[in-house]
Amino acid sequence: MPTPFEHAMHQLARAHAVHAFPEAFLTVLKHPKRQIRVAIPVKMDDGTLSVFEGYRVQYNNARGPFKGGIRYHQDTDIEEVKALAFWMALKCAVVNIPMGGGKGGVTVNPKELSKRELEELSRGWVRSLYEVIGPQKDVPAPDVNTTPEIMAWMSDEFGKLTGDTSGAVITGKPIANGGSEGRGTATAQGGFYVFEALREKLGLPASCSVVIQGFGNAGEHAAELWVKAGHKIVGLSDSKGAIVNEAGLDPQVVLAHKKANGSVAGFPGARTITNDELLALPCDLLIPAALENQIRADNVATIQAKAILELANGPTTPEADDALFARGIQVVPDILANAGGVTVSTFEWEQNLRGEHWSEADVFAKLKTIMDREANEIFTKAAGLKTDLRRAAFILALERIRQAMGM
Numbered sequence: 001m002p003t004p005f006e007h008a009m010h011q012l013a014r015a016h017a018v019h020a021f022p023e024a025f026l027t028v029l030k031h032p033k034r035q036i037r038v039a040i041p042v043k044m045d046d047g048t049l050s051v052f053e054g055y056r057v058q059y060n061n062a063r064g065p066f067k068g069g070i071r072y073h074q075d076t077d078i079e080e081v082k083a084l085a086f087w088m089a090l091k092c093a094v095v096n097i098p099m100g101g102g103k104g105g106v107t108v109n110p111k112e113l114s115k116r117e118l119e120e121l122s123r124g125w126v127r128s129l130y131e132v133i134g135p136q137k138d139v140p141a142p143d144v145n146t147t148p149e150i151m152a153w154m155s156d157e158f159g160k161l162t163g164d165t166s167g168a169v170i171t172g173k174p175i176a177n178g179g180s181e182g183r184g185t186a187t188a189q190g191g192f193y194v195f196e197a198l199r200e201k202l203g204l205p206a207s208c209s210v211v212i213q214g215f216g217n218a219g220e221h222a223a224e225l226w227v228k229a230g231h232k233i234v235g236l237s238d239s240k241g242a243i244v245n246e247a248g249l250d251p252q253v254v255l256a257h258k259k260a261n262g263s264v265a266g267f268p269g270a271r272t273i274t275n276d277e278l279l280a281l282p283c284d285l286l287i288p289a290a291l292e293n294q295i296r297a298d299n300v301a302t303i304q305a306k307a308i309l310e311l312a313n314g315p316t317t318p319e320a321d322d323a324l325f326a327r328g329i330q331v332v333p334d335i336l337a338n339a340g341g342v343t344v345s346t347f348e349w350e351q352n353l354r355g356e357h358w359s360e361a362d363v364f365a366k367l368k369t370i371m372d373r374e375a376n377e378i379f380t381k382a383a384g385l386k387t388d389l390r391r392a393a394f395i396l397a398l399e400r401i402r403q404a405m406g407m
């Protein structure tokens with residue numbers, strides 16, 4: 001299977017085929033500005049020493065400081081982080097915020113660490129990288145398996161090492177540590193604003209049946225938002241299994257089951273199915289909200305959704321994009337659909353720099369304006385170019401980055 005970075009470069013080539021960019025610009029964009037690998041020693045609770053591999057990829061900062069989350073996952077490696085950093089550069093350009101693209105990670109299964117070990121690892125990540133991050137250099141944030149509490153440890157460690165206690169070095173912090181109102185739900189909220197802006201244009205009904213893959217930060221909040229707006233969640237999943245109920249699932253009740261049992265699987269009142277079966281369920285809207293490479297050449301034919309909205313990064317491979325486009329199934333791409341997270345992260349950075357604290361209503365009003373504007377712009381561009389929404393979003397972002405680079 002191609003690596004996520006190969007997949008990202010294939011997407012770049014697809015966009016270039018529709019709207020040609022200068023070769024010199026593309027050559028620069030195919031290489032991250034800086035890739036850093038660090039070894040992070042952690043004294044384990046049993047007295048032994050473990051060394052974890054950590055990463056920061058600073059892809060492009062033409063439009064502002066590098067910006068992007070830190071992923072803790074046993075399968076994360078520099079190739080994955082590189083792809084995620086590339087997508088961040090494009091995503092920040094899509095929503096036109098003054099940020100470049102970066103991403104970080106640690107190869108670790110955080111569920112196997114105690115809280116003390118996790119704190120030491122997180123502080124160690126900052127000790128290894130504090131010289132290259134900072135409010136005007138590179139502003140990390142949460143991603144898969146990294147929480148507001150981890151962001152607070154990291155912000156605290158950076159303050160101790162540098163004396164900069166503004167908190168603007170890292171976003172996604174708890175409110176008490178300088179976090180922004182609305183950051184926890186921002187990714188799902190931004191995706192929901194995009195959905196509302198495009199629903200009719202995508203030919204979707206006023207009340208949709210929705211399937212969500214992944215029931216973490218992005219997926220769980222999405223389930224709640226869509227239900228609150230009168231849509232029906234018919235399928236949900238996490239890494240351990242999937243559930244389906246055509247009559248509709250109540251996300252809060254499923255969450256209580258997941259908290260008690262460690263998974264949505266086995267939820268009473270729903271049939272437990274596999275994640276492959278979940279993706280193939282008939283529905284109006286499929287929301288991948290887990291990991292990359294979920295909709296691929298080998299399973300794309302099974303997709304029965306009328307439209308897909310990507311809250312996860314990179315869930316659809318370029319081969320699957322081609323097949324979906326040929327079948328008329330619109331994919332609202334990650335770099336637009338999940339950009340609410342980085343947008344509110346940027347609001348957090350702005351509030352920290354100015355010593356302000358905005359209300360949730362202000363945060364969401366600003367977020368909605370941005371998501372509506374860029375969703376409509378991308379839809380119009382795609383229609384004009386007779387292409388898919390991903391290529392239109394890439395073209396919009398690439399034009400903005402190229403202008404900032406003066407190329």
Ligand code: NAD
Binds near residue numbers: 143146217239291313
């Ligand atoms: P999370 O760790 O909170 O949740 C991930 C969820 O996916 C969990 O429920 C996990 O069980 C599930 N999962 C993992 N592997 C799976 C599999 N093979 N099949 C089904 N489910 C699986 O992470 P998150 O923050 O919700 O991030 C999810 C996705 O959204 C990632 O691609 C991330 O990069 C993207 N994203 C998140 C944010 C954010 O603000 N949290 C912002 C932008 C993009």
